[in-house]
Amino acid sequence: MEMEQNDQSVTVVITQVVKPGCETAYEAWLKDITSVSRTYLGHLGTNVIRPQLGVRNEYVIIFRFDDYKNLKMWMTSRDREYWLNQGKHLVESDPNVQQICGLEAWFSLPGQPLKTPPRYKIALLTWGAVYVLINILSTFLVPLLRGLPHLIISLIVTIIMVVLLTYVVMPRVSRFFSWWLYPKSRKFSN
Known part of the structure; x- marks a missing residue:
């Protein structure tokens, strides 16, 4: 470990x-x-x-x-x-x-001590969020960046993706799927 x-x-x-x-x-x-x-x-x-x-x-x-x-x-x-x-x-x-x-x-529950769900749940939700975000960015952002070198496009897309994942997407995804990520925690909080 x-x-x-x-x-x-x-x-x-x-x-x-x-x-x-x-x-x-x-x-x-x-x-x-x-x-x-x-x-x-x-x-x-x-x-x-x-x-x-x-x-x-x-x-x-x-x-x-x-x-x-x-x-x-x-x-x-x-x-x-x-x-x-x-x-x-x-x-x-x-x-x-x-x-x-x-x-x-x-993956943390607001207002509660940090508890992490099983890694397979983290991996599945992260993959889903990345999949959706990369497709949205590829569809709407990449065409606007045409003409730039490929490495610069990748740099811009990955920076935007990490910022969105960290500050916008994953906090909402973890809250929305809290019933699945933390089934025992929800039972105790009701």
Whole structure:
């Protein structure tokens, strides 16, 4: 398993509930710890999803690293330990930390801890979305790009496809097919 993780980027999703009244101090702490994480080898980015009234009451912090080894360096670092200790008084409990790899990050239930469905379900839905998108882009976009070199057309199409998959298509597909992806989770949420 570890060998597989070393060959691909790794994402860690951390959820924390901030104590009421500590939001401003938590935001400052969050800025500091994410700044430190950027100094670590292999850091690919950090995203923060803030609480939304009535939807989600926790902060979701997403750290991406280029491989498992570099992620582990950050996760076991003294810097991270120091900053976690500095922020303990701002949160209601220890953070929930989940590690995911590859396409699994596209498949999460909003407002719930990250659970990934079986890989065959991820593969089928990803294939379906890519199939539909590539045909739509080939039909409507590629004719507009005629005259450009083939590699430039491929570059433009793949950039648009990845952006659409990541920000538009897969979040909607995973919500629409949540009954199939997470059958047990839906039973408990009703």
